[in-house]
Amino acid sequence: DAKTTQPNSMESNEEEPVHLPCNHSTISGTDYIHWYRQLPSQGPEYVIHGLTSNVNNRMASLAIAEDRKSSTLILHRATLRDAAVYYCILSRLGGQNFVFGPGTRLSVLP
Amino acid sequence: NAGVTQTPKFQVLKTGQSMTLQCAQDMNHEYMSWYRQDPGMGLRLIHYSVGAGITDQGEVPNGYNVSRSTTEDFPLRLLSAAPSQTSVYFCASSPPVGDEQYFGPGTRLTVT
Numbered sequence: 064d065a066k067t068t069q070p071n072s073m074e075s076n077e078e079e080p081v082h083l084p085c086n087h088s089t090i091s092g093t094d095y096i097h098w099y100r101q102l103p104s105q106g107p108e109y110v111i112h113g114l115t116s117n118v119n120n121r122m123a124s125l126a127i128a129e130d131r132k133s134s135t136l137i138l139h140r141a142t143l144r145d146a147a148v149y150y151c152i153l154s155r156l157g158g159q160n161f162v163f164g165p166g167t168r169l170s171v172l173p
Numbered sequence: 174n175a176g177v178t179q180t181p182k183f184q185v186l187k188t189g190q191s192m193t194l195q196c197a198q199d200m201n202h203e204y205m206s207w208y209r210q211d212p213g214m215g216l217r218l219i220h221y222s223v224g225a226g227i228t229d230q231g232e233v234p235n236g237y238n239v240s241r242s243t244t245e246d247f248p249l250r251l252l253s254a255a256p257s258q259t260s261v262y263f264c265a266s267s268p269p270v271g272d273e274q275y276f277g278p279g280t281r282l283t284v285t
Contacts, residue, residue, distance in 0.1 A: 099274075104279075105278060105279070106177075106263045106265075106276030106277055106278055106279050107216065107263070107265075107274075107276045108276065109273040109274065109275075112273075150215060159204050159206070159221075159267050159274065160206070160218055160221060160231065161216070161218070161274070162218075162232075163208075163215030163216040163217070164215050165213070165214060165215050166215060
């Protein structure tokens with residue numbers, strides 16, 4: 064499985080946008096890019112996923128580089144509830160066995 | 174829908190004991206899986222199942238058994254608990270087509 068690289072931690076102020084980067088230079092043409100987050104003492108929860116085009120949903124936006132070697136998760140207005148570990152994961156088309164790295168720990172300051 | 178449920182929430186075992194962690198989902202999902210998460214680390218896949226009667230090994234299967242006799246249930250058995258199995262265990266399920274996985278709240282296991 065292709066690997067992803069994320070910063071260990073990031074900080075943001077409340078109500079400001081947050082851009083969480085992910086590098087995946089060995090991504091293959093059929094790999095989907097997924098983002099999950101894990102709030103303290105909870106299981107991971109789905110945030111967003113995409114293949115080639117940028118994606119938006121009620122939680123976040125996913126910006127995918129043209130060469131697909133990197134992507135950015137965008138939280139438009141961070142709230143204290145968004146403090147969590149964010150995981151960027153690649154999976155083959157139809158594949159559901161995820162390989163989780165250590166993720167990015169996002170702190171949101173009031 | 175209750176989603177994915179796991180029992181128990183907490184468990185303490187002595188080395189050598191066996192036990193079963195329960196996982197159930199009421200969303201009629203074909204795919205189910207078990208992960209473990211050690212402190213400060215990401216999740217690692219233990220076993221998974223693509224449907225009733227079908228299971229396969231993940232990244233760290235040693236010391237664990239699974240079976241899938243129904244679509245709803247996917248229990249994880251620890252055969253002879255070891256301190257290295259102290260971890261938080263998460264069960265997940267997803268539909269056969271589609272990429273969102275639903276995770277349970279986890280079982281925190283301590284082996285002394």
